[in-house]
Amino acid sequence: xxxxxxxxxxxxxxxxxxxxxxxxxxxxxxxxxxxxxxxxxxxxxxxxxxxxxxxxxxxxxxxxxxxxxxxxxxxxxxxxxxxxxxxxxxxxxxxxxxxxxxxxxxxxxxxxxxxxxxxxxxxxxxxxxxxxxxxxxxxxxxxxxxxxxxxxxxxxxxxxxxxxxxxxxxxxxxxxxxxxxxxxxxxxxxxxxxxxxxxxxxxxxxxxxxxxxxxxxxxxxxxxxxxxxxxxxxxxxxxxxxxxxxxxxxxxxxxxxxxxxxxxxxxxxxxxxxxxxxxxxxxxxxxxxxxxxxxxxxxxxxxxxxxxxxxxxxxxxxxxxxxxxxxxxxxxxxxxxxxxxxxxxxxxxxxxxxxxxxxxxxxxxxxxxxxxxxxxxxxxxxxxxxxxxxxxxxxxxxxxxxxxxxxxxxxxxxxxxxxxxxxxxxxxxxxxxxxxxxxxxxxxxxxxxxxxxxxxxxxxxxxxxxxxxxxxxxxxxxxxxxxxxxxxxxxxxxxxxxxx
Amino acid sequence: xxxxxxxxxxxxxxxxxxxxxxxxxxxxxxxxxxxxxxxxxxxxxxxxxxxxxxxxxxxxxxxxxxxxxxxxxxxxxxxxxxxxxxxxxxxxxxxxxxxxxxxxxxxxxxxxxxxxxxxxxxxxxxxxxxxxxxxxxxxxxxxxxxxxxxxxxxxxxxxxxxxxxxxxxxxxxxxxxxxxxxxxxxxxxxxxxxxxxxxxxxxxxxxxxxxxxxxxxxxxxxxxxxxxxxxxxxxxxxxxxxxxxxxxxxxxxxxxxxxxxxxxxxxxxxxxxxxxxxxxxxxxxx
Numbered sequence: 167x168x169x170x171x172x173x174x175x176x177x178x179x180x181x182x183x184x185x186x187x188x189x190x191x192x193x194x195x196x197x198x199x200x201x202x203x204x205x206x207x208x209x210x211x212x213x214x215x216x217x218x219x220x221x222x223x224x225x226x227x228x229x230x231x232x233x234x235x236x237x238x239x240x241x242x243x244x245x246x247x248x249x250x251x252x253x254x255x256x257x258x259x260x261x262x263x264x265x266x267x268x269x270x271x272x273x274x275x276x277x278x279x280x281x282x283x284x285x286x287x288x289x290x291x292x293x294x295x296x297x298x299x300x301x302x303x304x305x306x307x308x309x310x311x312x313x314x315x316x317x318x319x320x321x322x323x324x325x326x327x328x329x330x331x332x333x334x335x336x337x338x339x340x341x342x343x344x345x346x347x348x349x350x351x352x353x354x355x356x357x358x359x360x361x362x363x364x365x366x367x368x369x370x371x372x373x374x375x376x377x378x379x380x381x382x383x384x385x386x387x388x389x390x391x392x393x394x395x396x397x398x399x400x401x402x403x404x405x406x407x408x409x410x411x412x413x414x415x416x417x418x419x420x421x422x423x424x425x426x427x428x429x430x431x432x433x434x435x436x437x438x439x440x441x442x443x444x445x446x447x448x449x450x451x452x453x454x455x456x457x458x459x460x461x462x463x464x465x466x467x468x469x470x471x472x473x474x475x476x477x478x479x480x481x482x483x484x485x486x487x488x489x490x491x492x493x494x495x496x497x498x499x500x501x502x503x504x505x506x507x508x509x510x511x512x513x514x515x516x517x518x519x520x521x522x523x524x525x526x527x528x529x530x531x532x533x534x535x536x537x538x539x540x541x542x543x544x545x546x547x548x549x550x551x552x553x554x555x556x557x558x559x560x561x562x563x564x565x566x567x568x569x570x571x572x573x574x575x576x577x578x579x580x581x582x583x584x585x586x587x588x589x590x591x592x593x594x595x596x597x598x599x600x601x602x603x604x605x606x607x608x609x610x611x612x613x614x615x616x617x618x619x620x621x622x623x624x625x626x627x628x629x630x631x632x633x634x635x636x637x638x639x640x641x642x643x644x645x646x647x648x649x650x651x652x653x654x655x656x657x658x659x660x661x662x663x664x665x666x
Numbered sequence: 667x668x669x670x671x672x673x674x675x676x677x678x679x680x681x682x683x684x685x686x687x688x689x690x691x692x693x694x695x696x697x698x699x700x701x702x703x704x705x706x707x708x709x710x711x712x713x714x715x716x717x718x719x720x721x722x723x724x725x726x727x728x729x730x731x732x733x734x735x736x737x738x739x740x741x742x743x744x745x746x747x748x749x750x751x752x753x754x755x756x757x758x759x760x761x762x763x764x765x766x767x768x769x770x771x772x773x774x775x776x777x778x779x780x781x782x783x784x785x786x787x788x789x790x791x792x793x794x795x796x797x798x799x800x801x802x803x804x805x806x807x808x809x810x811x812x813x814x815x816x817x818x819x820x821x822x823x824x825x826x827x828x829x830x831x832x833x834x835x836x837x838x839x840x841x842x843x844x845x846x847x848x849x850x851x852x853x854x855x856x857x858x859x860x861x862x863x864x865x866x867x868x869x870x871x872x873x874x875x876x877x878x879x880x881x882x883x884x885x886x887x888x889x890x891x892x893x894x895x896x897x898x899x900x901x902x903x904x905x906x907x908x909x910x911x912x913x914x915x916x917x918x919x920x921x922x923x924x925x926x927x928x929x930x931x932x933x934x935x936x937x938x939x940x941x942x943x944x945x946x947x948x949x950x951x952x
Binding site for chain 1: 730793798800801804806808813893905906907909910912914916934941942943944945946947948
């Protein structure tokens, strides 16, 4: 056993008390779905975890009706203070059941337990705690006095951070006074269903939170339901486009958090040790299944070789394997479909002339696995420099001047995240000003906080989640036509003239 | 014997210049009683594309100017508008058929709105941005900034107020605009272009097209280099199709508004064309 080899240290699954079959969570109760059930599996072993109901459009309709009734009869009549108390309860219940949720998440998603335990679930609790405190302070949300809730929110979330994305969606929606129907991703429904139990334990009025499981069709039925007032979607840019098209002409308020191809820029005056860790965190965190991943590394030319060398050494120490093992750094790819996409794009990268490298690592026989991979000699026109791979694959490009770094970083239709590494504060601020991305990490990467707005420019979507901005996404001004104007209204006579 | 008047040729305004439509087309502008008033250029698809190119080229300079500087440049426009008050009143009287005093109050209101927005240029970031108390050793700040090129279908039933109310807020944060003027009442828009051309607004920051919104709008809505689309004056168009076209590049879209309350001054009209950028910076542990 070398110093890098560790004895297995699997987290116990004994505290999981899963049911063999889960229904849809509608109006406070689990009910059977109308369409054929499906199986959710562990991507690390391909073993069956539980049987999941599939919501038909009739089921979705029932969920929206339940949410509407709850909005009309209870939730919209509740004081902000009491809404807040329910959310505080949820935050506490998440903390109490944190380990169980972390194990379930790693089992169903394939992410390392140290990430679900130390990042995902603590952030879920933080998100509910943060927005709980907003519920009785909506006058300060930035949309003027006495803002009102939108009504029923339809929320569709991805598989990369299943429970965290649920929290990003549900916490601000409920704080603002909306009721929700949420659809978790097809491959990761488990923690959303455990969350439904938490909703029951919290004594939330029936229908305020509804969870419908299923695939794309279920999501389509949900966002296109005529009685939905707000749609929030996190996922691919192509589905985001489809939703934006299908909502055209409706009054539904829409926020989209879509794909990215984040640039991580390392200047020659960067603290290199920290930068190497940041590069690893930027692309290999969560197997690279992160929309804001730093998937394009831009290194200043004079330190390129040194950075690549040190990165290779560091990647050699990453442990890939059992997500439930406490020593695992990189877990399983979430699905066979995603694995195929990563393989295809990586092969294209090679075919287009980039140089591929992975550390030697033994991958388990069953399950979906992809070794951490870096590409050097990547041209800006290569597919692996342009397309979102959504896997543990890093494309490395070089630059000479800050202006070139900025131009290359912005040379993408996406605009979600970017990283800057330098010890020179004035340079960081100047570069940050010019990057067209919604979240910029300077000398750090992939940090998240409920008070910090998150969201993209350009084709990475619109609207923000987190912070005051994330709350405003679920609110409307007191009444239509009353805007936060300070202009003396002397307009009436002039405008009457214009009407003639 | 009365002097023979010198009528004006109303042209487009693209990149700080006054070209005719490349198509060579014009259409007749009628006065309130249906008589001939002027020929206006009827902009084509290529004119719209040229305008987007001009607007894109102007984004960097305008959005990187300081808020104080943009505020002064915008205020200067109000000063020049005030100086040309009589010209605007004449045109509004001629094309809308209202009394000079009604036209005068429209011009006054337009100027006041312009000043209201000019004052926001160095303040909206303070009101719409914030420092974030994250739980860790990080400096964290969220600031709104310009989204880029904004295409605007100006309100169609207003000469000046509607146009100003749609264009001014988009400029505040540093966006550049391509605006399709009122088809029926375009004279004020072109006269405003003359104001812009003699002010300190860099060429390309405001580009004005006259002609058929129904013809031009689809090319703007489907243009990949347009970041946002303001459909405030598009209620009579097939605006749902425009929204669908705009979805292709995830354009930020504002819906049509109608009636006298269309495009009332608001901070929301400024922030609608901004992106919130959040910057995290480590703090050392000392």
